[in-house]
Amino acid sequence: MMSSRQRTLIEFVLDNLVWFLLVFVLAVFSVAIPNFFQIGIFANIIEQSTFVGVMAIGLAIVIIAGHMDLSVESVAALTAMVTGILFCSHGIGLGYTLSPEWLIVPVSLLLAMCVGAAIGAINGWLVVRLQMNAFIVTLAAYIWVRGLVVAISGGRSAQGLPPSLRFIGIDTVAYIPLIAWIAVACFALFTFIMAKTPFGRHVTMIGGNAVATFRAGIKVDKLVVFSFILAGAIAGVAGWLLAIRTSGATANLGTGMLFNAFAAVVIGGVSLKGGVGQLPGVYAGVLLLSSIHTAINLMGLPAHYTQMILGGLVLAAVLLDTVKLSIRQRLA
Numbered sequence: 001m002m003s004s005r006q007r008t009l010i011e012f013v014l015d016n017l018v019w020f021l022l023v024f025v026l027a028v029f030s031v032a033i034p035n036f037f038q039i040g041i042f043a044n045i046i047e048q049s050t051f052v053g054v055m056a057i058g059l060a061i062v063i064i065a066g067h068m069d070l071s072v073e074s075v076a077a078l079t080a081m082v083t084g085i086l087f088c089s090h091g092i093g094l095g096y097t098l099s100p101e102w103l104i105v106p107v108s109l110l111l112a113m114c115v116g117a118a119i120g121a122i123n124g125w126l127v128v129r130l131q132m133n134a135f136i137v138t139l140a141a142y143i144w145v146r147g148l149v150v151a152i153s154g155g156r157s158a159q160g161l162p163p164s165l166r167f168i169g170i171d172t173v174a175y176i177p178l179i180a181w182i183a184v185a186c187f188a189l190f191t192f193i194m195a196k197t198p199f200g201r202h203v204t205m206i207g208g209n210a211v212a213t214f215r216a217g218i219k220v221d222k223l224v225v226f227s228f229i230l231a232g233a234i235a236g237v238a239g240w241l242l243a244i245r246t247s248g249a250t251a252n253l254g255t256g257m258l259f260n261a262f263a264a265v266v267i268g269g270v271s272l273k274g275g276v277g278q279l280p281g282v283y284a285g286v287l288l289l290s291s292i293h294t295a296i297n298l299m300g301l302p303a304h305y306t307q308m309i310l311g312g313l314v315l316a317a318v319l320l321d322t323v324k325l326s327i328r329q330r331l332a
Contacts, residue, residue, distance in 0.1 A: 058231030066274030071141035073258035079239030084158030084249030120232020124225035159248035208275030
């Protein structure tokens with residue numbers, strides 16, 4: 001008979017397996033690759049994790065709620081383009097300014113979040129009110145929102161954000177880029193929300209069993225819609241950060257980020273069946289992918305090796321999810 005201490009230990013290992021894998025991979029890379037173990041490399045890994053990491057937060061919340069959101073990449077591109085058009089001074093930028101100048105930071109961030117939330121609200125409404133499949137709805141949004149980006153930009157780019165925004169993309173704190181600290185803060189905030197608030201607990205319950213959650217008196221439809229709105233707003237933050245880092249926006253900005261975000265969510269332990277997952281694991285998944293990408297660059301290997309490894313990790317993570325579910329059923 002397994003003791004409660006042994007059961008707790010197994011649960012801890014299952015919940016944090018991606019962190020153990022991350023430490024192992026970093027240790028191997030530090031030994032095998034010259035000059036890998038240095039502050040600059042680790043700072044670069046954390047910086048590369050910023051945009052995909054923030055995007056993955058909203059995606060993870062929707063998946064935990066038992067649905068899917070494939071639109072987050074295009075939403076981030078749209079918010080980046082809106083930020084660029086309004087506040088850049090070159091290209092198609094209109095160069096709007098505010099007085100005092102620091103107001104441009106909260107105003108542009110709020111605008112990006114509102115644009116993203118609006119797309120999320122459309123997705124949530126279609127899924128809940130019209131009972132449409134979330135995969136199809138958000139796949140369609142992935143396509144039409146990217147088309148909207150091209151339409152409002154005319155295929156052209158905006159460059160030259162004002163210094164009051166640009167400094168966020170270039171300043172560092174304790175050797176770590178400021179934008180990376182913003183991503184860490186986002187993970188910390190939503191980790192608390194998902195673990196310690198009624199919203200987080202109810203969203204997890206919905207993903208586990210929506211019918212039972214509804215019968216418990218919880219407003220399932222409203223929470224599902226809000227999870228899509230939240231995912232859109234968080235994708236808006238990712239797009240805002242991306243525009244700041246590149247000091248502008250192009251029509252194809254962020255292409256391919258969805259697949260990395262999705263991979264990070266799955267590798268981080270979020271079950272595609274819904275109801276299971278923790279955001280710290282998602283961040284570890286993002287760091288793991290960034291570490292592998294950095295190592296491949298340092299070794300001078302072709303970029304397609306990253307895609308091959310990424311695909312293998314996703315398959316392994318899905319298989320591991322099935323194994324963990326089986327283990328938990330035996331422990332119950």
